[in-house]
Amino acid sequence: MNIQAFLFRGLHPxxxxxxxxxxxxxxxxxxxxxxxxxxxxxxxxxxxxNHSLTEExxxxxxxxxxxxxxRVLELDFTFYRPxxxxxxxxxxxYRTLRKYAQYLEEGxxxxxxxxxxxxxxxxxxxxxxxxxxxxxxxxxFTLQFYEPAVDLLGPRLRAFVFxxxxxxxxxxxxxxxxxxxxxRFFRSIPSDHRYHLELRTEAYLAPCVFEVMGTYxxxxxxxHWTWLPPLSVQFDRSGRVLRNADKQCIVRLLTPRGVRxxxxxxxxxxxxxxxxxxxxxxxxxxxxDLIQKVIDLQGSVNVIVNNRAGGNAPAIAQQIARRxxxxxxxxxxxxxxx
Numbered sequence: 001m002n003i004q005a006f007l008f009r010g011l012h013p014x015x016x017x018x019x020x021x022x023x024x025x026x027x028x029x030x031x032x033x034x035x036x037x038x039x040x041x042x043x044x045x046x047x048x049x050n051h052s053l054t055e056e057x058x059x060x061x062x063x064x065x066x067x068x069x070x071r072v073l074e075l076d077f078t079f080y081r082p083x084x085x086x087x088x089x090x091x092x093x094y095r096t097l098r099k100y101a102q103y104l105e106e107g108x109x110x111x112x113x114x115x116x117x118x119x120x121x122x123x124x125x126x127x128x129x130x131x132x133x134x135x136x137x138x139x140x141f142t143l144q145f146y147e148p149a150v151d152l153l154g155p156r157l158r159a160f161v162f163x164x165x166x167x168x169x170x171x172x173x174x175x176x177x178x179x180x181x182x183x184r185f186f187r188s189i190p191s192d193h194r195y196h197l198e199l200r201t202e203a204y205l206a207p208c209v210f211e212v213m214g215t216y217x218x219x220x221x222x223x224h225w226t227w228l229p230p231l232s233v234q235f236d237r238s239g240r241v242l243r244n245a246d247k248q249c250i251v252r253l254l255t256p257r258g259v260r261x262x263x264x265x266x267x268x269x270x271x272x273x274x275x276x277x278x279x280x281x282x283x284x285x286x287x288x289d290l291i292q293k294v295i296d297l298q299g300s301v302n303v304i305v306n307n308r309a310g311g312n313a314p315a316i317a318q319q320i321a322r323r324x325x326x327x328x329x330x331x332x333x334x335x336x337x338x
Contacts, residue, residue, distance in 0.1 A: 003321050006030055006069050006314045009107075011321055014295050016109070016158075018072035019313040020252070020306040022063060025056035026272035030314050031069055032062050048262045053269055060099045067108045069314070072158055074252075074304045075100070079113040079163065082144035083152075094148060101152050109158035111250070111302065115145055119162045122171070136181055138188035146190060159194045159219075159250060159302065166200040166227055175206040182209065186216040193245040196221050198252065202229060205237040217245025222290065224253045224283050224309060226260055231286040240293065247299035251290055253309040253316065256280050264308040271307040274319075279310030288323040 001010035008017040025041050028034050037058040046053045066073060075097070083094040100110070118141045122129040134140045149157060167173075173181075186195070197213060198221035199205055213220060220238050222231050229237075231251065242249055255264040256278060267278055287303060294301040303320060305313040 003318055003325075006318060008069060008317060008321055009071050011324070012291075012295065014300045015291055015324075016072040016300065016302045017317050017321065018070045018074060018111070018302065018304050019317070020074045020254070020304050021076050022066050022073055023057040023060065024271045024307065025058060026270045026307075026312065027314060028058070030312075032058050032065050036065075037062055048265055051262075051266060053266070056270070060096070061103055063100060063103050063108075064105075067105065070317075071107070072109045072111060072302055072304070074111040074113070074161070076113055078145075078149075079116055082115045082117055082140065083148040084144045086144075088143065090148075094152075097149070097152055101156070104153075104156045108156060110153060110156055111159040111161060111304065112149055112157065114141065114160050114162045116163075116165075118145065120165045121167065122165070136185040138185055141185075142189050146192075157194065159196055159248065160192070161196050161198055161221060161250065161252075163198045163221075164200060164204070167204075169203075172201060172203065175204055176208050178204055179206075179208040179212045182212045183215070186212070186218065191216075193217060194248075195219065196244065196248075196250050198223050198250075200225060200228060202227070205234060210238055210241075210243065214241070214243045217243065219244030219248055219250060222249070222251045224251075224255070224257065224280070224287075226255050226258065228257070230257070230282065231290060235290060235293070240297075242294065242297055242299045244299075247297065249290075249294045249299055249301045250304065251287055251301060252304045252306070253283060253287065254306045255308045256283075256310070261308070268307050268311045271312055273312050274315045275311035279316065279319075283309065284316075284319050284323055287320050288327055291320075291324050292327060 001007050040059055041056045044055050046055050078093055081091050081093050085091055116123055117134050120132055121135050123132045196219035222234050224231055291301050305317045307313045310316045
């Protein structure tokens with residue numbers, strides 16, 4: 001293993017380092033070969049408020065090189081629509097995921113975000129947040145997402161992330177009611193050890209919610225995100241318990257705390273270098289600490305790094321890996337990388 005070369009697969013048997021999405025041209029020369037992909041970039045326009053950005057992407061087949069560096073990849077595009085439509089016909093997301101599947105090899109793993117059609121109480125439509133009629137609908141999840149995902153990926157599918165959007169005080173239900181909704185939902189879908197719930201509303205980091213998660217073996221996603229408390233506080237609120245049935249933990253490093261998605265994206269783009277004034281050093285330290293805590297609990301930890309957390313996900317992962325190894329060496333554990 002050579003961390004200097006962004007090779008993380010051998011970091012630790014219980015540690016899975018990966019990124020949120022993968023096809024960024026800003027990673028050429030880091031993760032992807034310049035000579036192979038520099039002349040094969042596609043482009044798309046991304047609108048962020050009043051700003052328009054041109055994104056450059058390497059082809060999907062580049063995932064082969066990605067997995068030379070990382071053990072796991074989180075695919076975010078599945079959040080935006082199910083894999084099958086209401087008539088059970090494949091959507092564009094299904095076809096894209098099928099392309100990814102054909103390049104996966106033994107030992108490669110994917111984390112999928114569950115569609116917002118299932119886990120978002122409100123969805124943006126024509127510039128306005130509207131109530132989602134399929135919120136926590138077990139049939140939409142099972143028939144339009146879960147079953148086709150399992151069929152496509154089989155053992156390559158490592159986890160499902162249910163991202164529950166931030167609820168403003170005037171909009172949110174009491175934690176007890178939210179826990180009841182979760183109970184009905186998870187009772188009605190296929191039992192699976194790969195479910196993880198990301199709670200973006202601090203008020204939902206509550207005992208009644210954690211109790212439901214424990215009942216169904218649902219993991220707590222620890223998320224470094226705009227309006228959430230620090231990672232260590234989130235873990236403390238849960239009682240420092242791994243509720244996932246497989247003792248698997250997911251840590252998602254998304255945005256600096258207090259910084260909105262759009263602002264983080266605009267600052268980090270084109271994602272080719274770390275921005276020191278953007279990267280939270282406490283996030284690095286706490287992530288390394290959480291890795292060790294999960295190992296001590298005999299669990300496995302998936303650290304998913306987003307470019308928006310500091311400019312360039314591979315370089316952020318590099319800093320976390322180095323800090324983790326410094327800590328383990330300081331405790332007398334053997335190291336083995338440069």
